[in-house]
Amino acid sequence: MDAVRLVEVGARDGLQNETLTLSPQTRVRLLQRLADAGLQTLEAGAFVSPRWVPQMAGSDEVFKALPVRPGVTWTALVPNLKGLEAAIAAGCREVAVFAAASEAFSHKNINCSIAQSLRQYQEVMVRARDAGVRVRGYVSCVMACPFTGPVKPEAVAAVSASLFGMGCYEISLGDTLGTGTPAATRALIQACRQVVPVSALAGHFHDTYGMAIANIHAALEADVRVFDSSVAGLGGCPYSPGATGNVASEDLVYLLDGLGLSHGVDLQALIDTGEFISAELGRPTASRVARALLAKRSLGTMR
Template sequence: MNNVTKTCVLNILRSNNFLQRSLSTVAPEIRIYEVGPRDGLQNESKFVPTDIKVELISKIVAAGIKNVESASFVSPKWVKQMSDSVDVMKNIQRVPGVNYPVLVPNLKGYETAKQCNVEEIAIFPAGSEGFSQKNLNCSVEEGLKRFKQVADEAVRDGLRVRGYISCVVGCPYDGPIHPKNIAKITEQLIAMGCYEVSLGDTIGVGTAGSVRRLLHEVLTVAKPEQLALHFHDTYGQGLSNLLAGLEFGIKTVDSSISGLGGCPYARGASGNLATEDLVYFLYGLGVNTDVDLVKIIEAGRYISNFLGKPTESKVNRVISDRFTNYRDIVKLASCNCS
């Protein structure tokens, strides 16, 4: 064995040892927070009727996902796709043990959401001034004040409150975002009563390195169990960013059926990390998800067929119909031939 070959072998062994150490910190169970019916559909130009949205939610739940963000009570003037949110929430067949959270921008939206018997709401400040002005028409500070009013009402009413922070790594208007800014907003959201803060790489510019730097800072003000990871796959970095985040012991991951998504205020941003790809990825890590990948693939094909466009999920594209048992796919994902 020559010196070059020896060096290559040693590098591979070191890499494997590093990977094993990294994976040892990944939680044995990961909570999947499905955002497709809201975040995934909000940017679609083709209006999705209420019955299609309700059926999509039903299929996602049937696959075993216990958290499905189902609607958004924003102004129909700005997000027409969510104009039927009241009807969606009133027509879904709620399954015991399943959480159907909704997005709420202000007190007016919160009052409407309350009429739909919701148990959890989400508030969504931006991590940058430029994006806050485009998305919320106000500064970051003013946005946080508005959301505190909503959170205070929800906590008094006994509802769970989740926080999103958009553009945690980079902003289409302001460029790179300093991790200290995100840590400060995270701390404020937790102080408002948010049980969890989802860190969103809205335009998908993050890398494993920038995600690690972000989390090193945010975890000075929050515990891993108070955080969720929300990655868009614009640059194809979604899964590598996810693994970098999971190394810190975070147990909740946002994803979107069929990789749907994008943002009307973030030019060039593509869809979210696809739920099908996430589940397959976690199978390979030996992480328990309790999600049937065959059924979640069927849900992805259902909505993609309606929209008349190919799925953004790579797993959904390549898994053939011969895999009718999710255990067969578990074996495939983990290279387990036994």
């Protein structure tokens, strides 16, 4: 059976865009429950300034509290060499760096040009290699920029090639605004696979326009087999007011089940974890699948 790998980003990319800031202890409980549900690659935190991202404060505590679990990788986002050193000190064995396919977004988000950000990551790659830490690369705004509009696939491919060439083992293509369509997804992957092996490409789709699952299906048809997702659809985008978060992990698992693709995740355990974290945040789950199955479960208990 064809296999798909999920990268669970709820505890980092999801929570950092939620209004409430949860304690490191609650984040550890979330991560443990997600791993218990079968997820094997999980973003556990970010080593960034708590002044800019208060939701990620205490990421060092999170990593030090997480146990070593066979087959499970806890990852962290790092913006620079300082962040990498903090991640290494906390025991992190895999990190991610991030670049944008839009110059305007790069300047707004990290206060430097795309070229400057890529040069900065060169020293990160050298230090990570010396420390035996794997590095994943993110490319944001692969479909559109909130400041300048549509982004050409060729621009995304160029940034992806640079990150892959410097040593990132995998490149996650992020539809930050969630404006992508299946046709645009196919064009994006076609451009990127010319310069990066398709086996090293991952999809990261937001559901702002309700297209995330459709885009994942298009990416699957284009041979992509790694996807980022967020339990309960946690998150959003500060540059797109009202935008929903990443595709919900529950919805992605339901799709994969329907296509007969293996993934190793227990859907019911995932739904229960989504209920847990949604209650902690005081808001309903954004997963359509979770809402439907929880309603069905509730009706069943009433009979």
